Structures are given as structure tokens and as C-alpha cells.
Amino acid sequence: MDLNKYILFIGLLIGLVACQQKEHKVTYQEGSNILIDATTATDSGMMEKVAPYKADIDAKMNTIIGRSKKELLADKPESPLSNFVSDVIQHQAQAYLIQHKMDSIPVVSLMNIKGLRAPIPLGDITIRNIFEVMPFENEIVLLALPGDSILSLFKYLGTSEGDGIAGASVVYDGTKLREVLLDNKAIDPKKNYFLATSDYLANGGDHYHMIMNASFKRKINMKLREAIIEEIQDLSDKDLDVDANVEGRIIFN
Amino acid sequence: MINNRRKFLKTIAFGSAAGMLTIPSCKVGNGGKVKVTILHTNDVHSHIEPFPDNHAKYPGQGGFARRFALIKQVRREEEHVLLLDSGDIFQGTPYFNFYKGELDIKLMGEMGYDAGTIGNHEFDNGIDELANQISKSNFPFLCSNYKLNNSALDGLTQPYKIFKKGPIKIGVIGLGIQLNGLVTPVNYKGVDCLDPVVEGEKVAQYLKEKEKCNLVIALSHLGYEYKQDYFSDIKTAKNTKYIDVLLGGHTHTFLDQPTILNNKEGNAVIVNQTGWGGINLGRLDFTFDTSDTSGNLAFNAQL
Structure with a gap:
């Protein structure tokens, strides 16, 4: 072994180890969340890269499908938008049952508020608006569940501070279920009921485990987004605006 | 021999x-001081364009082109910058419906993101499609608590990455949320979600003790804090001692400024989250005193 090389190597090794073992004192100086808005500069290169994609999407998205009487927001425990979408789900499920000559037992619908990602704006509604409300590719699913599972669902709704429902009204004392009525009647734990919801919730999403093991489960071949678009177009064909209100479907005392 | x-x-x-x-x-x-600036986002949810001007909550806010201009400005002003994302890149605008996340990841690559982690919405088109998109990414996805070797993501993520900024070594890890109950089971087939506190701490300890990192940052999609006893950034911060910074996501939490709290040894941890939709760019500035060897995360007197 060349002695010079060896000394150089040991020297480097000591230097390396000394350097690696050094712990530098860290000081956190400051932190902030910087708002990005119209006052922020725009990178033109990035704009140019987005442009062809934007043009493609705009062509598809800017079609006006109807009008809304007001801005519909989704909020817990009950809100105009969650009521509107829950109604759409219920209508679609009822239409499916009639079309397939199935039992006309009550149909409750359930839509998670977290799944409604944007409001329906006041005035003209475009396809884009509905993509923003419902960006997910979720489908409507029809489930048959015994009354006790439906009761578990409503008990859970008390702790999750509400979600979108149609076909039922429910009252809580704090988080505790006081009363729930389906079609103005109390739930019979042994009777079967239909629940229409998204495939996401039917698979136990958003902690809805109690509806996972339905004896009957069928996709009605309709995406949630398509159902909302269809409802708005139907209203528009009849010269009606979209409208929905908080009606006391879910009451927390 | x-x-x-x-x-x-x-x-x-x-x-x-x-x-x-x-x-x-x-x-x-x-004897000198080295400054490192951390920039970060979370839950951008395919908001490539700014929110529309008539948006009820965030009129005209966000947008990739503006964010990139801001990032470039910081890079001009600061020598050492890290750009990180805490997941839920996907889902929320038609850009995702039509391009399946490919455009988001491509543009993030062009902005020079250094690393990201996987949020629950990354699984929305199924794990095979996520694997397809990640395989095209030019920045790494960090997952420290997902066991992925029986899944389509095997080999496509890494448990940590070390970034050298001058003499400073910064270790970055990724903490993923429990997918059970959030994602349709078939969409995360083969993913085993392990305890983020235990696994995160293990990797962070390795980065501190073996790799001699000066700072360990966790990109987290656990969520800021819950009423229920779920894993969260606050819980992780309080129950670990090797993680210095948690850059969070999932709960779409807007913080006026980063939260500072004590870890289980009483040392400081910083937790930040930028809301969502690319409305804010998070920024944390650290200085490393290279003459001081005490090593603990200390705070500026101004705070």
C-alpha cells in the first residue's frame, strides 16, 4: 500500500466522520401560508402548457344545462345542496323500482356531505358546475336493509353531525337519536327498507359500515353526476329553476 | 483476508x-448560518386553474401558473429551497376526470417538486391507475407506513428521501392515512396501512441517528386533528421525538400560521397545513447554525 495514499485516505475518513457527526442547531425562523390570488404574478410558460388542455375541457364543460334560483351550498347537518342531491337519488331509485315492477316499500336516500365538493351556483348552471359538485365517478346503488340497520345508520348520523337524506326525518338530543320517521312512520326493526345511496357509501365509505352487508344490492346503472345533470335538464325543460331548502329533515336539539 | x-x-x-x-x-x-426554505402544498385536488371569479368561498384564488411564479420568486431569493406536497393531488376538477392525474403530476414535475406523498384520493381510479401515474412522475412519492410489496405500487414509492442543502441534510418521510372506510377496498388492493406513529418514528430515528439528518420532515395525509381517536398530525407530533416538522393534509385545514407544539420529549414540533385547492403556498424558513452542535429545533425570539 502506498503510504501517502493511505495517509490521505485516513485524513479524508476522519474529516468525513467529523463532518457527518456534526449536528447543526436548527432555528425555526418563521412560517406562513401565502395566499395565491389575482395579485400573484402568473408564470406564462405554465399558462401555455395548460392552454391546450384547458381548451379541450372548456369545449366540453361550458354547456349550460339549466338555472338555479340561488346558490346551493352543502353543509352539516342539513343543507339545500345535500337535500337536492338526496332527492335526486331518491327519485332515481323510485323510478327504477317502478320501471322494474318491484315493491314500493319506502325508499330512503343517503348522500355524504363530504362527497359534495362545490356549491351549485346562482343563475346558469354548466356541466362544469356539476363536475365540481360531484367530481367522483360514483354510481347510485339500491340496497335492501332490515329496519335495525337503518336505525344504526340514523344513530351514526347523530355522531357524524348529519348527512344528506331524503324520505326520512330525524331528531337528536345532542348526538343521541330521539326519533326517526320513514314515510311518517316509526322504523320496524324487522321490516325491510330500501336505501338508495352511492356505491362509495354502500361499500362502507365515510365510516358507513352498517350498510355494507345488504341482502339486496343493485347498481341502477346511473352515475350520481349524470343523475344530477338529468334532473337539472328535466327542470329546465319544464321551465323551472333548481331550488332546495333546509326543511327540518335533521334536527339537533 | x-x-x-x-x-x-x-x-x-x-x-x-x-x-x-x-x-x-x-x-x-x-461558524456560518445556512438558511433553508420549505415550500409546500396539500389537497390541491386538480385545481390547475384558479377557482372561478364567482366562487362563493375562494373567488379567483389558487392556480398552478401563479403558484409557479411564486415558487420561482422564492427560488430567486433563497439559495436552498425544498418544494413538497402532502397528497390528494388528484380529484376535484374535470382535469382529473379527463386526464386521470397525468397532467397534475407532469406540471408538478415541471414546477420542480422535490417529493410528495399519497393521499386517499390518489386511489380514486384504482391502484393500477395510480401505479401507472406514479411510474411517470419525475419526483418521488414517499410512503413510510404503507406496506406495498403485495400491491401494484411495489417498488414505485420510497420510505424516505434525504435532501442535501449545502452542509445540511434534510430527511423527508411520508405518512399515509388508514384507507379502510375511506377508499373502496378493491381500489387499494394489497396495501397494508401500518401505524403511522410507530413506522414514522422508526424511519425518522434512522434518518436522525444513522443518516445524521439535521431535520426530519413528515409529509402527512393523516389530517390535522380529530375529536375521535384517529391518527392525526397533532397526535403524531405529541407521540414522537424524531420528527421535527409535519406538513399535513386531508382535513383541508386552513391555519393562519403553523402550529408549534411539544413532542414527547418536550422539544418543539411544527405542524402546518395550507387548506386545500392550491389556495395557499405554505412556507417555513429554518436557519442552521453550523457552529452550534446542540441540534435541537429552537425558536426565533420573535415568536
């Missing part, structure tokens, strides 16, 4: 070539 020693020396000699580069920069750093 002699052969073995020769082989050993040869290996080290190769290593020392890299060492020659390290030592001078180490010496230059002695």
Missing part, C-alpha cells in the same frame, strides 16, 4: 472521492 482488506480499502477509497467534495463544504459552513 488480505484480499478482503484490499477490497474494503478500495470501496472506501471510492467513497473518499465523494468525501473530498464533502469536507470543504463542511469547513466553509463552520
Whole structure:
């Protein structure tokens, strides 16, 4: 072994180890969340890269499908938008049952508020608006569940501070279920009921485990987004605006 | 025996070539202060364009082109910048419906993101599609608590990455949320979600003790804090001692400024989250005093 090389190597090794073992004192100086808005500069290169994609999407998205009487927001425990979408789900499920000559037992619908990602704006509604409300590719699913599972669902709704429902009204004392009525009647734990919801919730999403093991489960071949678009177009064909209100479907005392 | 020693020396000699580069920069750093700026986002949810001007909550806010201009400005002003994302890149605008996340990841690559982690919405088109998109990414996805070797993501993520900024070593890990109950089971087939506190701490300890990282940052999609006893950033911060910074996501939490709290040894941890939709760019500035060897995360007196 060349002695010079060896000394150089040991020297480097000591230097390396000394350097690696050094712990530098860290000081956190400051932190902030910087708002990005119209006052922020725009990178033109990035704009140019987005442009062809934007043009493609705009062509598809800017079609006006109807009008809304007001801005519909989704909020817990009950809100105009969650009521509107829950109604759409219920209508679609009822239409499916009639079309397939199935039992006309009550149909409750359930839509998670977290799944409604944007409001329906006041005035003209475009396809884009509905993509923003419902960006997910979720489908409507029809489930048959015994009354006790439906009761578990409503008990859970008390702790999750509400979600979108149609076909039922429910009252809580704090988080505790006081009363729930389906079609103005109390739930019979042994009777079967239909629940229409998204495939996401039917698979136990958003902690809805109690509806996972339905004896009957069928996709009605309709995406949630398509159902909302269809409802708005139907209203528009009849010269009606979209409208929905908080009606006391879910009451927390 | 002699052969073995020769082989050993040869290996080290190769290593020392890299060492020659390290030592001078180490010496230059002695006695000086090195500033590192961390920029970060979370839950951008495919908001490539700004929110529309008539949006009820965030009129005209966000947008990739503006964010990139801001990032470029910081890079002009600061020598050492890290750009990180805490997941839920996907889902929320038609850009995702039509391009399946490919455009988001491509543009983030062009902005020079250094690393990201996987949020629950990354699984929305199924794990095979996520694997397809990640395989095209030019920045790494970090997952420290997902066991992925039986899944389509096997080999496509890494448990940590170390970034060298001058003489400073910054270790970055990724903490993923429990997918059960959030994602349709078939969409995350083969993913085993392990305890983020235990696994995160393990990797962070390795980065601190073995890799001698000066700072460990967790990109987290656990969520800021819950009423229920779920894993969260606050819970992780309080129950670990090797993680210095948690850059969070999932709960779309807007913080006026980063939260500072104590870890289980009473040392400071910083938790930040930028809301969602690319409305804010998070920024944290650290200085590393290269003459001081105490190593603990300390705070500026102004705070």
C-alpha cells in the first residue's frame, strides 16, 4: 500500500466522520401560508402548457344545462345542496323500482356531505358546475336493509353531525337519536327498507359500515353526476329553476 | 483476508472521492448560518386553474401558473429551497376526470417538486391507475407506513428521501392515512396501512441517528386533528421525538400560521397545513447554525 495514499485516505475518513457527526442547531425562523390570488404574478410558460388542455375541457364543460334560483351550498347537518342531491337519488331509485315492477316499500336516500365538493351556483348552471359538485365517478346503488340497520345508520348520523337524506326525518338530543320517521312512520326493526345511496357509501365509505352487508344490492346503472345533470335538464325543460331548502329533515336539539 | 482488506480499502477509497467534495463544504459552513426554505402544498385536488371569479368561498384564488411564479420568486431569493406536497393531488376538477392525474403530476414535475406523498384520493381510479401515474412522475412519492410489496405500487414509492442543502441534510418521510372506510377496498388492493406513529418514528430515528439528518420532515395525509381517536398530525407530533416538522393534509385545514407544539420529549414540533385547492403556498424558513452542535429545533425570539 502506498503510504501517502493511505495517509490521505485516513485524513479524508476522519474529516468525513467529523463532518457527518456534526449536528447543526436548527432555528425555526418563521412560517406562513401565502395566499395565491389575482395579485400573484402568473408564470406564462405554465399558462401555455395548460392552454391546450384547458381548451379541450372548456369545449366540453361550458354547456349550460339549466338555472338555479340561488346558490346551493352543502353543509352539516342539513343543507339545500345535500337535500337536492338526496332527492335526486331518491327519485332515481323510485323510478327504477317502478320501471322494474318491484315493491314500493319506502325508499330512503343517503348522500355524504363530504362527497359534495362545490356549491351549485346562482343563475346558469354548466356541466362544469356539476363536475365540481360531484367530481367522483360514483354510481347510485339500491340496497335492501332490515329496519335495525337503518336505525344504526340514523344513530351514526347523530355522531357524524348529519348527512344528506331524503324520505326520512330525524331528531337528536345532542348526538343521541330521539326519533326517526320513514314515510311518517316509526322504523320496524324487522321490516325491510330500501336505501338508495352511492356505491362509495354502500361499500362502507365515510365510516358507513352498517350498510355494507345488504341482502339486496343493485347498481341502477346511473352515475350520481349524470343523475344530477338529468334532473337539472328535466327542470329546465319544464321551465323551472333548481331550488332546495333546509326543511327540518335533521334536527339537533 | 488480505484480499478482503484490499477490497474494503478500495470501496472506501471510492467513497473518499465523494468525501473530498464533502469536507470543504463542511469547513466553509463552520461558524456560518445556512438558511433553508420549505415550500409546500396539500389537497390541491386538480385545481390547475384558479377557482372561478364567482366562487362563493375562494373567488379567483389558487392556480398552478401563479403558484409557479411564486415558487420561482422564492427560488430567486433563497439559495436552498425544498418544494413538497402532502397528497390528494388528484380529484376535484374535470382535469382529473379527463386526464386521470397525468397532467397534475407532469406540471408538478415541471414546477420542480422535490417529493410528495399519497393521499386517499390518489386511489380514486384504482391502484393500477395510480401505479401507472406514479411510474411517470419525475419526483418521488414517499410512503413510510404503507406496506406495498403485495400491491401494484411495489417498488414505485420510497420510505424516505434525504435532501442535501449545502452542509445540511434534510430527511423527508411520508405518512399515509388508514384507507379502510375511506377508499373502496378493491381500489387499494394489497396495501397494508401500518401505524403511522410507530413506522414514522422508526424511519425518522434512522434518518436522525444513522443518516445524521439535521431535520426530519413528515409529509402527512393523516389530517390535522380529530375529536375521535384517529391518527392525526397533532397526535403524531405529541407521540414522537424524531420528527421535527409535519406538513399535513386531508382535513383541508386552513391555519393562519403553523402550529408549534411539544413532542414527547418536550422539544418543539411544527405542524402546518395550507387548506386545500392550491389556495395557499405554505412556507417555513429554518436557519442552521453550523457552529452550534446542540441540534435541537429552537425558536426565533420573535415568536
